[in-house]
Amino acid sequence: AMTTSGPPSQSEPSPLSAIDWRDGTPYASRFDDLYFSADDPCGEVQHTFLNGTDFETLCQKPKLTVAETGFGTGLNFLEAWAVWESTASPGSTLDFVSVEAFPMPRADLARAHATFPQHASRAAALQHQWPGALPGAHRLTFATGRVRLLLLIGDVAQQFQQHQFQADAWFLDGFAPAKNPDMWRPEVFDHIARLSAPGARLATFSAAGIVKHGLRTVGFQVEKRPGFGRKRHCLSARLSQAPKQGPVSDPWYVLPPPVPKQARMAVIGDGIAGCAMVHALRLAGRDPIHIGGMNSRDYAASRLPRAVISPKLVRGDQPFPVFWRQAFLDAIRVLDGLDGLDGDIWKGPRGVLMPAGSDTLKDQQDQLLQYLNWPLDDLRPVLADEASDLLGRPCPGGLYVPKAGTIDPQALCRALTPPPTLRADITRIARHEDQWRLSDTNGDTVCRADTVILACGPGAVPLLPDLQDGFGLRIGSGQLFTADSQAQQGCAVMADGYVTAIEPDGRLTAGSTMQGMQSLGPVPIDPAQTTALQQRLGTLLPSIEDKTLTPWTGLRCDTVAHLPLCGPVQDITAFEGLYGGLRQGKPPSRMDPAHYLPGLYTLTGLGSRGFQAAFLLADHLTALLDGRISPLPAATADALLPCRFQIRLLRKG
Numbered sequence: 001a002m003t004t005s006g007p008p009s010q011s012e013p014s015p016l017s018a019i020d021w022r023d024g025t026p027y028a029s030r031f032d033d034l035y036f037s038a039d040d041p042c043g044e045v046q047h048t049f050l051n052g053t054d055f056e057t058l059c060q061k062p063k064l065t066v067a068e069t070g071f072g073t074g075l076n077f078l079e080a081w082a083v084w085e086s087t088a089s090p091g092s093t094l095d096f097v098s099v100e101a102f103p104m105p106r107a108d109l110a111r112a113h114a115t116f117p118q119h120a121s122r123a124a125a126l127q128h129q130w131p132g133a134l135p136g137a138h139r140l141t142f143a144t145g146r147v148r149l150l151l152l153i154g155d156v157a158q159q160f161q162q163h164q165f166q167a168d169a170w171f172l173d174g175f176a177p178a179k180n181p182d183m184w185r186p187e188v189f190d191h192i193a194r195l196s197a198p199g200a201r202l203a204t205f206s207a208a209g210i211v212k213h214g215l216r217t218v219g220f221q222v223e224k225r226p227g228f229g230r231k232r233h234c235l236s237a238r239l240s241q242a243p244k245q246g247p248v249s250d251p252w253y254v255l256p257p258p259v260p261k262q263a264r265m266a267v268i269g270d271g272i273a274g275c276a277m278v279h280a281l282r283l284a285g286r287d288p289i290h291i292g293g294m295n296s297r298d299y300a301a302s303r304l305p306r307a308v309i310s311p312k313l314v315r316g317d318q319p320f321p322v323f324w325r326q327a328f329l330d331a332i333r334v335l336d337g338l339d340g341l342d343g344d345i346w347k348g349p350r351g352v353l354m355p356a357g358s359d360t361l362k363d364q365q366d367q368l369l370q371y372l373n374w375p376l377d378d379l380r381p382v383l384a385d386e387a388s389d390l391l392g393r394p395c396p397g398g399l400y401v402p403k404a405g406t407i408d409p410q411a412l413c414r415a416l417t418p419p420p421t422l423r424a425d426i427t428r429i430a431r432h433e434d435q436w437r438l439s440d441t442n443g444d445t446v447c448r449a450d451t452v453i454l455a456c457g458p459g460a461v462p463l464l465p466d467l468q469d470g471f472g473l474r475i476g477s478g479q480l481f482t483a484d485s486q487a488q489q490g491c492a493v494m495a496d497g498y499v500t501a502i503e504p505d506g507r508l509t510a511g512s513t514m515q516g517m518q519s520l521g522p523v524p525i526d527p528a529q530t531t532a533l534q535q536r537l538g539t540l541l542p543s544i545e546d547k548t549l550t551p552w553t554g555l556r557c558d559t560v561a562h563l564p565l566c567g568p569v570q571d572i573t574a575f576e577g578l579y580g581g582l583r584q585g586k587p588p589s590r591m592d593p594a595h596y597l598p599g600l601y602t603l604t605g606l607g608s609r610g611f612q613a614a615f616l617l618a619d620h621l622t623a624l625l626d627g628r629i630s631p632l633p634a635a636t637a638d639a640l641l642p643c644r645f646q647i648r649l650l651r652k653g
Contacts, residue, residue, distance in 0.1 A: 019108040026073065026112050030102065031175040035072050035112065039229050042116060044205075045079045047228040052203025052236040053169040055080065059087040063628060064094050067167035067195060069156055069183055070174035071100035073112040074126055078119040080171075081147055091261075091285055092146070095629045097167065099152040099159045101182075106130050129333055133375050136322070137163070139330055139619060139631035145283030150631055156183055160191035162633040168197050172204035177211060184210055186217070193218035193239065200239040207233035252579065252643050254593035256568050258627030259451050263599070266291060266438060266449035268463070269456030270420045271302030272413065273603050276614035277455045279416040280622040289447055291438070292420030296459055298522040299555045302409050305482050306500045306509040307611045308492050309335065310352040310404045313379075315371045319639035320563055323616075324609070325372075326632070330619075331612035332403045338415045345411050348501025351491035352404035353387055355396045355540070365399050378403060392490030392502065393542050406492050406501040406509075407611060422446060426456075429463055429600075436599060451599040453621070454569075458520055458557040460604040464642075465572050465597070472559040472645040473605050477523040480511030481530055483549040487542035497537050510534075510541055512608070523553035558607030563639055565605045566617045567624065568596040570643040576650075583653040594643070601625070602642055 020027045026035040037044045049055070058064055066080055077096050084094045104112070106127060113123035122142070131138040131151060137159075140149040152159035156174070170192060174183030184206075192202070192215075204211060207224055212235065215222050219241040227234045259265070267277050270292030278290045297303060311328035314321040339345040356362040369381060380400055387395040424446045428439040435448045454460040458475040484506045492501045500509040513529045530551050534541060559565060574595035581591065603621055606613045616631060617640070623630045630637055638644075 019104055021111070024115065026104070026108060028102070028175065031179045033175045033179050036075055037229055041075060042079060042118070044228040045076055048205050048234045049076055049171045049173070049203045050079065050083060052225065052234065053171075053201035055083055055169065056087055058168055058201065059084050059092075060089070061168060062089070062092045063626075064088070064092070064169075065165060065167050065197070065629060066094070066096045066169045066171065067165070067192075068096070068098040068171040068173060069188070070172075071098040071103070071151060072173065073104065073109060074123075075112075075116065076171050076173055077149060078113075078116065078122050078126070081122055081142070082119065084147075085143070093284075093626075093628060094147045095150065095165070096148070097150045097152065097163070097165060097629060099154070099156045101153075101155055103131070103133050103153055106132060129337075131329065131333075132377070134329060134378060135373070136326055136329075137631055137633060138333075139616070140333070141283070145280075148629070148631075150629060157185065157187045157191060160188070160195060162635065163195070164634040165195055165629045166197040167195055167200055170196070170200060170202040172202065172206070172211070176206055177208045184208075184214060186214060189214040189218045193220075196239050198239065198242065202237040202239070203235065205231060205234050207235050211235065249638075250588040251591045252570070252575070252588075252594040252647060253638055253641070255624060256596050256598075259599070259625045261286065263450040264435075264448070265289070265451045265453070266436070266447060267453045267455055268426050268438070269293070269454070269459065270413070271296075271300050271455075271457050272409065272610045272614045273455040273457060273606060273617070275302075275413045275416040276618040277453055277603055277621065280615075280618035281625075282417070284622050284626055288453075289422060289449060290417065290420040291422045291424060291426060291446065293425050293456065293459060294423055295425050295521075296456065299477075299520070299553070301457060301478070301554045301556045301610065302413060304409055304480065304509075304552060304554055306347060307407050307409050308352060308404070308494060308498045308500055309407055309612050310354075310492070310494045310498070311401060311612075312609060313368055313372065315368060319633075319636040320561075322633060323563060323636045323639070324613075326636075327609070327613045327616045328404075330616040330631070334615040335407065335412070338412070345407050345415060347406045347408050348503045349489055349491045350402065350405040350501075351390060352401045353382070353391055353395060353398060353491060353493045354401070355387060355398040355493065355495055357396055357495065362398075369399070390491050391493055391540075392488045394539060395493065404492070409611065412611065426459075426463065431598070434598075449599075451601070451625070454600075454602040454604060457604055457606070457610075458555045460565075460602055461557070462520070464569060464602065467572050467646060469645060469649060471565055471602075471605075471642050472561060473557055473565070474560060475518050475520070475555055475557050477515045477518045477553060477555050478512040478608070479515075479523070479526065479529045479533070479551060479553045480509060480513075481533070481549050481551045482507060482509045483544040483546075484508075485542045485544050490542075493540050495537070495540055497533060499537060499541055502542070508542070508544070510537060514608075518555055520555070523555060525551045525553055527551075556608055556610075557605055559605040559645075561639075561644075562607060563605075564603070564607070564613055564617060565642045566603050566621055566640040567601065567637075567642055569600040569602055570646060571595045571597050572646060575643065575646055579647065579650050582647070582650040
């Protein structure tokens with residue numbers, strides 16, 4: 001049976017994903033089958049899948065969604081992208097979703113792609129972002145955001161069950177049913193129908209009886225076509241009845257429709273959330289008004305000198321661990337892409353050490369390694385000797401994350417977007433004549449907009465509607481310091497606090513303290529906090545020159561559930577009326593769909609890991625605004641909705 005586990009390393013494939021090569025063609029020993037026809041692989045894709053779904057006609061759609069079973073070498077994706085690129089109109093988009101249980105090591109992928117020189121630049125872009133055997137959902141973006149590939153690594157039914165989309169076309173390209181029956185189970189066909197747009201087209205190389213029967217059972221009209229080359233037949237199909245709906249979700253998960261491209265949109269905030277949001281919107285062809293604060297510059301967390309990008313690793317498949325794992329891997333891909341432009345985002349040696357300072361922690365790390373089963377290129381155990389070499393000073397063994405590291409937050413924000421369009425402290429937003437009016441401290445109107453996104457960290461708290469217990473948001477402060485060290489260059493370390501990578505000039509940043517509820521405004525420096533931080537870090541902090549020590553303070557904003565807020569903001573009065581029955585235990589299934597405030601969204605509460613959460617959240621929110629596929633599993637997206645705290649209050653009664 002398929003598993004979501006993968007090879008221990010992309011450089012050394014295990015038998016699980018072993019690729020053999022037969023006369024220059026990749027062969028999967030597990031399934032005793034070739035990845036593509038040795039004769040004319042591109043011709044076969046064009047005949048079977050593109051002609052079989054009338055793909056060129058589908059490319060006229062302004063938003064085209066294609067889904068696939070069996071990514072393999074990615075040839076179907078590369079061919080579809082090439083045809084779409086040459087036929088689609090400017091401003092249109094392609095979302096391609098593909099599931100793969102046994103992803104190829106990158107070296108084999110590159111070798112396979114060498115067979116298709118006409119796809120050289122597209123293939124190189126795919127290889128560069130290739131996640132390898134990391135389980136779960138991976139968002140890969142191409143063609144300045146117009147083409148998005150959502151790669152789902154794992155069992156086909158499990159992965160499709162977690163996601164929500166409507167495919168206009170399907171390519172069924174798993175290995176043949178006789179060799180890989182898991183790919184053609186009845187539940188897989190059920191998911192295909194549920195995830196299809198009305199009238200969806202479908203094509204597959206297999207004309208086996210089990211495939212025809214499976215498709216007809218879920219509502220497809222199936223037609224046999226001549227096969228390509230030595231294959232006698234292939235199939236094409238069209239969904240002829242209304243798509244099967246999954247289980248009805250709670251009514252507050254029925255979100256507002258997409259926002260028209262011509263809508264006037266404003267993003268408040270120029271920290272990492274605001275910059276990531278503006279960047280994502282501009283990639284999507286929108287031109288938002290970007291408003292940066294004035295006073296907030298005195299306390300904004302995104303102005304800290306350095307930040308460590310290090311994963312929040314927790315076992316489990318609930319939204320919390322799933323979101324933070326996906327956010328970390330997504331951030332690495334984004335940061336590597338942006339850093340390639342001018343090379344000043346990553347600082348000092350890459351990699352983050354997580355020392356196991358006790359037997360209990362060592363046991364937890366062992367269990368985590370076993371549970372995650374990430375490739376060694378992404379997470380591996382290290383003994384004390386290697387840990388000390390990587391750090392440049394004595395350190396117990398633990399876990400090492402090679403692709404994590406230290407970034408320059410200001411360089412990152414500059415790479416994402418130019419300075420804000422407007423500088424003003426927005427202290428009030430109000431609906432006026434079908435638009436939002438944004439006012440400053442003097443009550444003067446700064447601008448009007450159809451749609452407003454609050455992405456201003458703690459500054460979102462006073463701008464959100466007034467709700468008892470708020471939106472679960474908490475404003476806290478943190479203190480850290482920079483200093484010069486005599487230590488040689490070493491990677492970053494994350495334990496009870498962190499020390500960034502030591503840069504070539506010996507500079508380092510160490511953090512961070514956490515203080516409870518704060519009001520908006522500058523945070524005074526507390527020398528006692530610096531001393532306590534130095535003591536807490538102990539020997540992980542190298543000796544520093546005291547006269548160079550410079551403390552820094554700022555505010556951070558998180559939620560009581562440690563998951564950000566991302567999505568439309570509800571009309572709290574309407575919610576009270578619609579869902580007040582929850583207090584008496586009435587079933588949500590009998591309640592009406594939600595009322596959201598027209599055109600108000602938020603992206604805030606990112607906590608202490610904003611520099612890795614912002615990109616995935618901004619893409620998700622942009623997808624909601626555009627009516628494109630979210631990169632997030634549905635349960636994770638629901639767990640980020642701002643209305644969740646009001647629903648929780650109503651349920652508590």
